[in-house]
Amino acid sequence: MNDEKKDIEKDFEPKIVGFLCNWCSYAGADLAGTSRIQYPPNIRIIRVMCSGSVDSMYILRALLEGADGVFVGGCHPGDCHYIDGNYKARRRMVLLQNILATLGLEKERVWIRWISASEGQKFADTMKEMTEAIKKLGPNPISKKWNI
Amino acid sequence: MVKQKILEVKNSDVTGTVNDFLKNLLKSGKISALLVSQSVPSRKVVFPVLISDPDKLDAKVFAPLLPASTSKIVSKITKFQPSDKPLGVVLHPCQIRALIELVKLNQANLNNIIIIGVDCLGTFSLNTYADFPEKKNPIDFILDDFKSNSDKSEQFLRSACVVCNQPVPINADIIIGLFGMDINKEILIEAVSDSGIKILEDLKLDTFKDVKKREKYIEDLIGNRTKKLAAFIKDKTGNIDIESLTSFFDKCVNCHNCMNVCPICYCRECLFDSSVFDAEANKYVKKSESKGLFKLPNDSLLFHLGRMNHMILSCVKCGLCEQGCPMNIALMDVFIPAAENAQKEFKYQPGKNRDEKVPMVVYREDEYVEVGEK
Numbered sequence: 001m002n003d004e005k006k007d008i009e010k011d012f013e014p015k016i017v018g019f020l021c022n023w024c025s026y027a028g029a030d031l032a033g034t035s036r037i038q039y040p041p042n043i044r045i046i047r048v049m050c051s052g053s054v055d056s057m058y059i060l061r062a063l064l065e066g067a068d069g070v071f072v073g074g075c076h077p078g079d080c081h082y083i084d085g086n087y088k089a090r091r092r093m094v095l096l097q098n099i100l101a102t103l104g105l106e107k108e109r110v111w112i113r114w115i116s117a118s119e120g121q122k123f124a125d126t127m128k129e130m131t132e133a134i135k136k137l138g139p140n141p142i143s144k145k146w147n148i
Numbered sequence: 149m150v151k152q153k154i155l156e157v158k159n160s161d162v163t164g165t166v167n168d169f170l171k172n173l174l175k176s177g178k179i180s181a182l183l184v185s186q187s188v189p190s191r192k193v194v195f196p197v198l199i200s201d202p203d204k205l206d207a208k209v210f211a212p213l214l215p216a217s218t219s220k221i222v223s224k225i226t227k228f229q230p231s232d233k234p235l236g237v238v239l240h241p242c243q244i245r246a247l248i249e250l251v252k253l254n255q256a257n258l259n260n261i262i263i264i265g266v267d268c269l270g271t272f273s274l275n276t277y278a279d280f281p282e283k284k285n286p287i288d289f290i291l292d293d294f295k296s297n298s299d300k301s302e303q304f305l306r307s308a309c310v311v312c313n314q315p316v317p318i319n320a321d322i323i324i325g326l327f328g329m330d331i332n333k334e335i336l337i338e339a340v341s342d343s344g345i346k347i348l349e350d351l352k353l354d355t356f357k358d359v360k361k362r363e364k365y366i367e368d369l370i371g372n373r374t375k376k377l378a379a380f381i382k383d384k385t386g387n388i389d390i391e392s393l394t395s396f397f398d399k400c401v402n403c404h405n406c407m408n409v410c411p412i413c414y415c416r417e418c419l420f421d422s423s424v425f426d427a428e429a430n431k432y433v434k435k436s437e438s439k440g441l442f443k444l445p446n447d448s449l450l451f452h453l454g455r456m457n458h459m460i461l462s463c464v465k466c467g468l469c470e471q472g473c474p475m476n477i478a479l480m481d482v483f484i485p486a487a488e489n490a491q492k493e494f495k496y497q498p499g500k501n502r503d504e505k506v507p508m509v510v511y512r513e514d515e516y517v518e519v520g521e522k
Contacts, residue, residue: 056457057419057450064450066438077513077520086520087511094516095490095508099456102489103482104388114520141390146442148394148449 014068014134018043019054023081024116025073031120039124040131043071050074051112052085056096059110066143069109069134073123076114086114108137152356153348154334162291162331166209166324169337173236174202178347179262180233183221185211192278196221209238209266209324212290212301213277217411217468219246223256230259238264238324240271241317242466245499246411248319249462252506255414262343265317267326269294270301270309273471280304295331307480308467311380313373316366318500322347327369328362336362381485388482393449396482399475400448406469406479407451412459420451456486461507462498463487 020026051074059070074086097107157165184207185194194211250256280286293301321344325336339345407413470479494507
């Protein structure tokens, strides 16, 4: 059993859902691609107009449906196309992580990072970093729960 | 003028004394109508009524029952147009806090509203109140219990009330006070705001003198309850994990009643009642294939966590969600700890400051810098 578990964990490829803002992070990911920078293919990118438009609902749904991690990417503070969307996204993330921590769920599975349109390398590095971190955490235990 | 006055209690009839006071307000035209709890004809329970005829007033201000969110009722009455005439609303402290939150969320208008807050002795659930097992009626029971300084009524209190550390009204215009008073003889009537002072100024009442005694009583009570609250949170979240959380909502039938009775959940159409999560048959099958099986109706944990994310910073811990749950899920076990922790994080106390905005609509550039960095 233990050996089997170890094997599963060794081959474990996390599924990460990423919400990237149209103006910065999505363009950053695009730049990483056009610059042919290699990064782990674990992220499934969803383009949104602003990190401030990502309701906690979307993040929770991804987690409960079995995503191993959720990534939110926005413009650097002060650079938001809509002036303050990322500041609001940051507050929402603090609230969500606070609630997850209270309820004994793993808040480490939810990330928010600022990546600008010119930071293709930073996007690739962040993806490497997050994939490694989620691999260490192991599969999301909620993904096996069918009674939720 | 003197802000704190006393109502003399005749024949130990506390309820009658307050009713005379309220009748006077109605008769004098200082208020045109009053929202207050009154026994239904069967006398089984009390419900809020909007009363304008002083002769029909038979209010039960001290009834230990909160059958529905009275703050939501004030919202319903005032959200389209503020009242032209002065309207008195007698509210529990938690409902005043909820009303202040609804005002901040543009769901209620306090123009011409006179908030009359009552020191809260705690409330029983609707069923406990309706089928009260003791010989006395619940109102006499809790008042006698208070007079004799015993805690016999605690066994009947809703869990939210047992750990409530805000039983004294804040943000009221007038407070009807019991704490620290010898209620066989007198009740406190305190004017807090300008409109409260205007109403009380020409009433010929004695000045309240024993301020220290009341302050000491309240300090002890709040200290005691705060300890209970901390112990409650420690007890409920000490061993919480994914296993216990997912089985916590096992009995949930997705009726969404907790949302309907919540004073803070004001959305006319809730996301969870909409068709946002509806999908084609093929998607259901695909979801089934990914886990092998899944429970239906689905998304009950998503509903509770999502609702919590939307309302928890304004949660006043009134416990109406738990009272409204047909399956008796002890919702306060998760909502009280979540509310305490989240509100502490944002240093926000719902219902405390009328001018402070709710945390999710404001921000500071230099806060939580570490959250987006690493």
